[in-house]
Amino acid sequence: MTISMLKRTDLVYPELSFILVGCAYEVFNELGPGHTEKIYQRALAAIFVEKKQF
Numbered sequence: 741m742t743i744s745m746l747k748r749t750d751l752v753y754p755e756l757s758f759i760l761v762g763c764a765y766e767v768f769n770e771l772g773p774g775h776t777e778k779i780y781q782r783a784l785a786a787i788f789v790e791k792k793q794f
């Protein structure tokens with residue numbers, strides 16, 4: 741696969757999508773499975789504030 745094949749053309753903001761997915765994975769890796777959605781939501785909000793992304 742070449743770099744041009746990895747480019748997503750269906751995403752309006754690919755850089756922002758990359759950041760969002762990275763933050764979501766960071767939260768899940770930290771907390772692990774089995775928590776309620778509210779726990780993940782609060783942790784994700786805290787990561788956004790910590791990284792000053794949003």
